[in-house]
Amino acid sequence: MVEELAQADDAVAACVDAAAWSLPEHELVAALDAAHRLQQRLAAVTLTLVREIDGRGTARAQGASTTMVWLRERLRMTVPAARRLVDLATALDTGNPGIRQALADGAINLDQARVIADTATTVHRSAHAEAADKAVGVLVEWAGQFDSTLLRRMSTRILDHVAPDLADAAAAAALAAEDARATRDRHLTISEQTDGRLRLTGTLDAETAALLHAAIDPLSAPTGPDDTRCPGQRRHDALTDVCRLALRTGDLPDSGSDPAQVVVTTGYDTLTRQLNAGALDIGLQLTPDTVRRLACDATILPAVLDGAGQVLDVGRQRRLITGPLRRALVLRDGGCAFPGCDRPPRWCAAHHIHHWADGGPTNLTNAVLLCGHHHRHIHHSNWTVQLGDNGRPEFVPPAWLDPDQVPRRNHYHRRT
Structure with a gap:
């Protein structure tokens, strides 16, 4: 398979720099159709490989x-x-050969x-396997005319075509299935964006959507005739208010043995003389005015850093990796330090590099932040x-994974 894919790769590579401008219109359209068909065939191959990798447990082994x-x-x-790729690979491997073939x-x-x-x-759940096969055939035929959005809308009444006697009962089953998919896909x-802001994207299930509206709608109404914020800005500010209210309750779970908190790093001169900026523990920068405003309602903790931003001292040493020592770890590691992991500090535990039970000290040079999975893995x-x-x-890495055992680092939490 590897050799055949390499040959296909060479053939496609030869087309990348081909002079598409010289093609007559009918050949241009034909080439587009051929490229699209090839893309789908390669997708089928990818799904087969993903399913095998998932089934073997390759990911956890590495x-x-x-x-x-x-x-x-x-x-x-x-x-x-x-x-979505893994879910589809699983679905096509468990009784949908017609879809894979299409x-x-x-x-x-x-x-x-x-x-x-x-x-x-x-x-299949609401009727029987024969009806499911018929549904696949009908939908594959419709797929030649309709995109996925229209196809999903039309699929809600597919039993009207393949098993009319079960259509009403299946409609209820379809609603339940849609709810299950919403739960699965939430x-x-x-x-993080390059300009120091965060972008939120996601999909909420119906219950969470109702909760979000109930929480932010009262706070996102215009405050008066002089309120010039657009609706999006008002919703943003409402979300800020909801987060502040939640933090003030004191009922949030601890975050790595510390109460839930916002951590800002800045120099003392920066704070008192309004110089330069501050840094959040998630890596974003704050303006001097914002740092001073947050400091009005904050606990000030000393942290000594060298010119390269390396933590030299944070309060006194403790037996457990909590308090100032943990904050030093957060400043240094930024989150789970295992290569490829993007878990934030709040999801991490502090791990002794040289085990404490074996005489390892509790200090910054013998500690590393690891999420639950990678803590167990280590x-x-x-x-x-x-x-x-x-x-x-x-x-x-172990020798079986990399014979040269080249050290690997995490690049998700780099601050520079």
Whole structure:
């Protein structure tokens, strides 16, 4: 398979720089159709490989918490996109050969395949396997005329075509299935932008959507005739108010043995003389005015850093990695330090590089932040962790994974 894919890669590469401008219109359209069909066939191959990798447990064997996280690191795709890929690969491997064949033939695309697979599963539950096969055939035919959005809308009454006697009961089953998919697909992604802001994207299930509206709608109304904020800005400010209210209750779970809190790092001169900016523990920068405003309602803790931003001292040393020592770890590591992991500090525990039970000291040079999965992985695998020449954690993979055992570092939490 590898050799055949390499040959296909060479053939496609030869087309990349081909002079498309010289093609007559009918050949240009034909080339587009051929490229699209090839893309779908390659998608079918990809799904087969993803299913095999997921079934073998390759991701966990190489240190990733899930196949989705492994795909993100390997193929640079988002976790939600990887999850959809794994889910579809599983669905096509468990009784939908017609969908796989249609995708391999280039008759449908990935989005249409997802719709057809979801519908076939629903029909199979509410009717029988024969009806599910008929539904796949009908939807594959419709896919030649309709995009995935219209196809999903039409699929809600597919039993009217393949099993009319079961249509009403199946409509209720379809609603339940849609609710299950909404629960499965719910997610919230927080991504850092280059200009020091965060972008929120996600999909909420119906219950969470109702809760969000109930929480922010009263706070996002215009405050008066002089309120010049647009609706989006008012909703943004309402979300800020909801978060402040939640933090003030004191009822939030602890975050890595500390109460939930916002951590801002700045110099004393910066704070008192309104110089330069401050840094949040999630890596974003704040203006001097914002730092001073937050300091009005804050606990001030000393932290000594050298010119390279390396933490030299944070309060007194303690037996447990809590308080000032943990804050120093957060400043240094920024989150789970294992390569490829993007878990934030609040989801991490502090790990002794040289185990405390074996005489290892509790200090900054013997500690590293690890999420729950990678904390367990380090304790039960042949990965080792050490501090590199720059004082930051690096992880040495086992010889079976990398015979050269080249140290690896996490690049998700870099501040520069």
